[in-house]
Amino acid sequence: MEIISVIKYEGDNSTFVWKHPNEDFSTASQLIVHESQEAVFFLNGQAADLFGSGRYTLETANIPILQKLKNIPTAGISPFHCEIYFVNKVEQMAIRWGTDSKVQYIEPTYGFPLAIGANGEMSLRVLDSKKLLVNLVGTERVLSRDALTGYFRAFLMTRVKTYIAQMMKSSAINIFEIDEHLLEFSQALKEKLAPDFADYGISLERFFVTAIAKPDGNQQYETFKELYFRQYADIAEAKIQQQTAVIQAQTEAQKTVIASQAAATKRQQEGYTYQQERSFDVAEEVARNEAVGQFANMGVGLGTMVGVGGAVGGVVGNAISGAVADLGQVPTRQPDSFCENCGAQLTPGAAFCDNCGVAVNVKPSCLKCGYVFERPGKFCPKCGTKREV
Helix, strand or coil: CCCEEEEECCCCCCEEEEECCCCEEEEEEEEEECCCEEEEEEECCEEEEEECCEEEECCCCCCHHHHHCCCCCECCECEEECEEEEEECCCEEEEEEECCCCEEEECCCCCCEEEEEEEEEEEEEECCHHHHHHHHHCCCCEEEHHHHHHHHHHHHHHHHHHHHHHHHHHCCCCHHHHHHHHHHHHHHHHHHHHHHHHCCCEEEEEEEEEEEECCCCCHHHHHHHHHHHHHHHHHHHHHHHHHHHHHHHHHHHHHHHHHHHHHHHHHHHHCCCHHHHHHHHHHHHHHCCCCCHHHHHHCCCHHHHHHHHHHHCHHHHHHHHHHHHHHCCCCCCCCCCECCCCCCECCCCCCECCCCCCECCCCCECCCCCCECCCCCCECCCCCCECCC
């Protein structure tokens, strides 16, 4: 029987638990435990003692359980048989996980049944070495990262799939917005999974949902996607049209302001006010009229126009004066009159009706402005023109 004198870890850093291949040692053997490791002694299938990092000489004084052994002395050295497990307590990062099947749920917006998958990473660390060895490792010689993930896969998948389906339904999360909730999913799932790992002496340090696998190519999903994007495309187009209309209205308003400012600058430079400018426009309109009676219809007198012309400038005054002068040369049309007996239209100046011969009783009127005289006189009381006898 070979007696081992040096006991140390000979596995790699990605291994959680490594069992030393030899099981026969002496009380003078040296035990070497590296940083972030623990060594657990098993005797007769029971966890006896635990050693942290450091170098130890195995003696009955520091291994109380050895005091109970009755070994035959061999050259002053007491051999004994036990199992030694090295537990790696460093945080094992970037451990991949993924759902083994699709998560079935009803999309809350349109009620489509959809199936999605999820995957991500997690990091684990041994929290209680004895609990891990007793509850999970058993008689296995090595516990690797893949093996440990395999042990936890069942409840890991159950928790992940159930939670994601419930969360998407209760919060009415649209499948096209799910990436916005990955951090929320990660934190909630870590809290839900941590107790399951702790039961086996494992600490779930970090848990990340990094991607949601959408059912691209599925007919139902493609139909749903088309409806969704068509809806939001219509909304986006309506917003663009609304924004375009607002921009156009703002542009027209800016043009109006610029034009008003330019007109104000012009008035200031030429020395007249806005009120005078409006009077100038009225005067031009009056000058284009063909009959003096239209002055009265506009509510403006000749004297007012001539006065405005003087205030605005010689150009306006000339326009008014010309208009007044031309009015005297425009022939005035006599108002139409009708026979009181038969209703026929009378010839202007006729004494008898052309139709029935009844004498016409017509009141005389002004030949210039058409005013009907109510009483005798020498001049028209409206325009001052001399009446013809």
